[in-house]
Amino acid sequence: MPDIQDKDAAPAILVGVDLGLPHFDAELEELGELARTAGLEPVGRITAKRKAPDAALFVGKGKADEIKALATELGATEVLFDQALSPGQQRNLERHLGLPVNDRTLLILEIFAQRARSHEGKLQVELARLQYLSTRLVRRWSHLERQRGGIGARGGPGETQIELDRRMIGDAIKRTKDRLDKVKKQRTTQRRQRDRQGAFNISLVGYTNAGKSTLFNALVKAQAYAANQLFATLDTTTRRLYLDDVEGVKAGRSVSLSDTVGFIRDLPHGLIDAFQATLQEAADADLLLHVVDAANPHHPEQIEEVQRVLHEIGAAEVPQVLVFNKTDALQAAPRQRSDVFELEGAPVRRLFVSSRTADGLPDLRRELAERASSERTPQPGAQLHEEPA
Structure with missing residues (x-):
């Protein structure tokens, strides 16, 4: 049709x-x-x-x-x-x-290449693109079957054009990996600094277009790019979130909140490998806010896909809170603001919120305050730095 x-x-x-x-x-x-x-x-x-x-x-x-x-x-x-x-x-x-x-x-x-903004994001996409291209050299170009060689010619005797191109792509992959390794070391240094400062690290994860960036902006009053589209943002952004004392919970501290790239069904393995440095934010977090589009009828399958990727990047054991977002788009509002959801056979706290209207956000802040207050406290005089990726 x-x-x-x-x-x-x-x-x-x-x-x-x-x-x-x-x-x-x-x-x-x-x-x-x-x-x-x-x-x-x-x-x-x-x-x-x-x-x-x-x-x-x-x-x-x-x-x-x-x-x-x-x-x-x-x-x-x-x-x-x-x-x-x-x-x-x-x-x-x-x-x-x-x-x-x-x-x-x-x-x-292609979408990732269009959306990457940071130096790290562009390197990650370029690596995945090169790895994909390396398997497609025989796709369209019959000229790649021609041989080159002889005096003054590039390459060894009888070396085919396809072998030359494959070697050039191999060299480009190695250079890009080397540059990404440097970025990964920088991120590791930043995480160690946050650990020394006693920061409680929270990462937002979820299926693409679940509203992670909108929730991030609502919590930290930031201006991270957010739009109703797939992969609206690829670059991890980290900001400081101050949690006030609430009734019965003594928080009064800053935590580190990171917005990460969204997941999707059949996310190419090359992209998961390439974005390892970025996704490491989730694996190293103290708490994951697993954001779900409550208005999407396929959200159970999306939850399963996010869990699959979390297992793949080594983040499956990090404690989670399920945040069912976009409740304003539901035909019938949830009868309660929170409950317990069974995730892979284990009970997980679930909160219902709307990032757009701010409905339910006070309950989410209270949950974060309770989690942060039960963990380590920052060292006296420590300052938490904002780290846009």
């Missing part, structure tokens, strides 16, 4: 293949949001059901012909797959369809 097209965006066909996995997005809603975020406009959607991907065309020849016919009918200039394609499948599909074909992984990489 055709979508309403934005005249300023390149038209794209969305393709999803149901392989029997529980998280299949039959409406391709999230892929459509990713496409719009990357500057494309979905004009048509096609789904297929298979027991396993076709080795050559992923969807099989019959479905590939259907995609080609729809793309021609709707004037699409690109085809986007909701699953990761192998280099061979991508190359074969482009030849069959006569159009550029990209997968979910490249789409997320």
Whole structure:
């Protein structure tokens, strides 16, 4: 079924293949949001059901012909797959369809490249992009099969262009990793400084577009970029949050609050590896505020995906508080402000808030004050520095 097209965006066909996995997005809603975020406009959607991907065309020849016919009918200039394609499948599909074909992984990489602002963020995205590109050298360029060699030629005798390009990308990956290692050491030094000062460290984590940055701004009165879109911000920002004494709780101290990059289903492993320095903020935290979009009907699956990534980065054992955000968007308001939620078989405190209207934020501040007051206290005279990444 055709979508309403934005005249300023390149038209794209969305393709999803149901392989029997529980998280299949039959409406391709999230892929459509990713496409719009990357500057494309979905004009048509096609789904297929298979027991396993076709080795050559992923969807099989019959479905590939259907995609080609729809793309021609709707004037699409690109085809986007909701699953990761192998280099061979991508190359074969482009030849069959006569159009550029990209997968979910490249789409997320493109968005990250557009959104990265800090030096660290740009390095992380560049590393992930190079790692992805290193597997795609045989994708489109037949000239890479030509050999080069002889007197005055670059490379050894008979060295092919593809070998040269692969070596150049390998060198670029090494340089980028070296630069990121320096950034990682700087972050480690900053965290050690906060530890010496006795800072209680809190990190916001959650699925992309759950409202983490809006909640961060509401708590610390900052101006971090926040928007109703996927991956609105990629760069970790750390600020000081002062927690007043509240009834029955003696806090009266500053804590460190960090806003981190959002997670998403099938987040490319290259990005998780590349963003290790940033995601380490979550692994080293004393408390995680796991922000959930309460108005999203798929929030149970999103919670599971966040937990999967937390396990992958070594942050699964950090204590959590679930913050069900965007209650103002619910048709019926929650009957209570807090309760206990079972997360991976363990009881976890859950609070209901609206970052936009500030409803429930006093209860969240009280929860943070209780957590901070039960932990270590800062050393006399210690100052907590603000650290925008």
